[in-house]
Amino acid sequence: MHGGVDILLVEDNANDAELTLRALKQRNLANQVHVCRDGAEAIDFFSGGAGPVPKVVLLDLKLPKVDGLEVLRRLKQDGRTKSIPVVVLTSSREEPDIERAYALGANSYIVKPVDFEAFARAVSDVGLYWVLLNHPPQ
């Protein structure tokens, strides 16, 4: 049902999603992005089993229905998805969130800056790194 997907963006905030996509677009990375609007959708995305495997998941923590940490836990528990890099991209800079995210196996944790330039730079750097530079297992 999906085409090729490089990046799975799990983000409930439409504005943030739009700003993220714009930042990715500037690096020509926006074509292969799939957006999930809540945690349940993200879990559904992987539950089919036969779907494409994204090169990176950009995961917000505060999500409707199923929250980001739960999504992260399920991804990292499932043998088929646990090797997919997950970058937590959230507004929370609370220490407990950071600790729990890493404990559950997050590959990176990035606090969304308020400043748009900084935000755009962070998102595009993440996209560049994980989509173009990183080599996942085949």
Next chain:
Amino acid sequence: MRQSIQRKLPLFVTTLLLAVTIALLTIGYGEVRQASRALSDKRLQLADSVLAALLQTSQQRARITTLAKDSAIVAFLRSGGQRGRAQALAAMRRITNDTVTNASLELRDFSGRLLLRTGRFTLADSVLVSPGTDSARFGPLLRRDTLLYFGVAAASGHAEHDGGIVQQVARLQLNDRTRRTLTGLAGGDVSLLFGDAAGDPWTDFATIVPTPPERVRTSATAMNYDRGETKRGIAKAVLGTPWMVVAELPSRVILAPARGYLLSMAPIAALIVLVGALAAWWGSRRITTPLVGVTHAAEAIASGDLEQRVPAGGDDELGRLARSFNTMAEQVSRSHHQLEAQVAQRTQALEGINAELESFSYSVSHDLRAPLRAIHGFARILLEDHNAQLEPEAQRLLGVIDQNTRRMGQLIDDLLAFSRLGRTEIVTRPVDMKELTQLVADEIQRGEAGRNESLEIRIDPLPPARGDRGLLRQVMSNLLQNAAKFTRDRAKARIEVGSQPDAGQTAYYVRDNGAGFDARYADKLFGVFQRLHSTDQFDGTGVGLAIVKRIVQRHGGRVWADGKVDEGATFYFTLPGEER
């Protein structure tokens, strides 16, 4: 060893009883002894008197006096021994025949010349009697081997040449019967001695005995002396004779009642002491056992076992003490439980509030930043993508939006950092303040590299502190950033970091020659969002110094500042020093 009333009280009571008993015994013994002495003295005096009276009025005296008046004797002596010799001799024989004690009887003239004698015994010195003397006179005692003699003489006639002396030498009858008779007369244990007042010889009417000491003989009162054993005696002169009698009693006899008193009283006294000691021990136990119980319970309660109680005794003070103690323990326990319950309740409430606060911060952190990022992001997109369609005024207004969203983001970040400070745990370690300050100063210098004027940061040697290194670094960083910020318009910006002693602690300070502040508002410096300068002059959210204050306070230190407008400012903070 522990001090214990249980041991001390019986000991004290027993000692007291012992002392009192011994004192009573001693006094009683003394009294009895004195009384029996007085009684003995009376007996001795009485015996003395009786014996002296007996001796004084002895038969010999009467006999000789009678003989001296005998007509035949008178006639013979008047004639100077010339006439009536046979008649005189007959008269003398009449007397001497009926007495066994007679040794000799002699007639002499007043000069002592012997005229007539019956018997062989004669005295070396006659008893001289003056003419005209009415009654007979006794002479001193004389000892011949184991026998005692004495002379008794009477005057016959009234003139030197008209009479003479009748003198008898009598043997004192010494035998055990006499002695026993006399002793029996004086009442048993009393010994009666008889002798010359001047000295030897002395007798107890059975044998010759050693002369009593002179001090006994010359004393009118009872004396103690040693004669084989300790004796007490009283001497009495026999009137009209050179003789003396001494009645004596062994001290052991005199003191027998006192000794008897002691012997009968000592077991009673011992019994009293024993019973007293036992009673004191029992009483002390009765009093102290509940006290020991209360003490142990109090100690247990003091060490945290609030459920300790003591057995409530009788209705006396101890019982009341035990009951009061239990009531008190009950109250302590109840208030303790109430307090604990309250603390638990409050803690729960506080935890709830804390959790709420945390979720509030979380929400602020997440939900406030997201719309802000959208505002900023879309304003920037407008400026970047649609710049050509925008009038200059619209561009300026978007710039204002841009600036304010940035500032708001900074405010939210600072506020979150500040609120987090209250919750983070402080891990104290020794901190090298000099090294830490140098690190921060280098960072600041790099950050200020773009400024036009030179910035000099001088760091004095700083004593080490004890604290959370990360937090102390933030304190130094905030203070130095502040100093750097407010010296930005100075031609020669200068920041000094140093320390000085302050009331037993170390006060670290950061001094600058920057814009300074009005000392009247010094107390506002450390408040959250408090600013003494407009944002046009100096940027910042007004949280930096509030963070400094909170960190220092959480370390147990103080912060304060002084300064003058345009003359710079100094910020001080104290930390508990490094323990040595």
